[in-house]
Amino acid sequence: MRGISERIGRVLRQQQVKVAYKPQITINSLFPRPKAQKEADRSQSGVVYKISCTNCDFVYYGQTERQLKTGIAEHNKAISLFDHNPKVAYHVHENSHHMDFSNVKVVGQEGNLQERLFLEACLSTKDQNAGKDHIAIAEVYKSLARAKVPRYV
Numbered sequence: 764m765r766g767i768s769e770r771i772g773r774v775l776r777q778q779q780v781k782v783a784y785k786p787q788i789t790i791n792s793l794f795p796r797p798k799a800q801k802e803a804d805r806s807q808s809g810v811v812y813k814i815s816c817t818n819c820d821f822v823y824y825g826q827t828e829r830q831l832k833t834g835i836a837e838h839n840k841a842i843s844l845f846d847h848n849p850k851v852a853y854h855v856h857e858n859s860h861h862m863d864f865s866n867v868k869v870v871g872q873e874g875n876l877q878e879r880l881f882l883e884a885c886l887s888t889k890d891q892n893a894g895k896d897h898i899a900i901a902e903v904y905k906s907l908a909r910a911k912v913p914r915y916v
């Protein structure tokens with residue numbers, strides 16, 4: 764903040780505290796996200812989806828029985844509430860990163876909850892960059908998940 768940051772910095776430096784300033788607005792935050800997603804995808808329900816970080820390799824697999832856009836809205840709500848429990852909100856706040864909510868990919872569609880949870884867990888297990896936030900799956904299935912996930916990927 765102009766005027767205030769400098770004064771605080773001066774006082775801290777007098778106490779031998781090193782001071783660095785960080786802009787609140789970054790170049791990245793000024794550009795609109797590329798290619799807004801098709802509305803048809805956002806209306807799909809019973810989906811397993813993948814959200815990527817725009818700043819690093821972090822990805823998150825989630826599932827919702829409702830429409831994809833509802834699932835996305837919940838992630839945004841968790842972020843705005845500083846709810847650090849969900850992996851996505853935690854990643855955003857911990858690293859000051861942005862998730863690419865305009866390009867959430869549907870990676871599977873399945874009406875059955877257990878099958879959706881299993882698919883989510885398989886994809887998360889397989890992906891080295893994924894935030895792990897899924898049901899526990901037995902070791903035998905983990906090796907299967909790492910080997911190959913047919914149909915979906």
Ligand SMILES: [Zn+2]
Pocket residue numbers: 816817818819820821854858860861
């Ligand atoms: Zn990131």
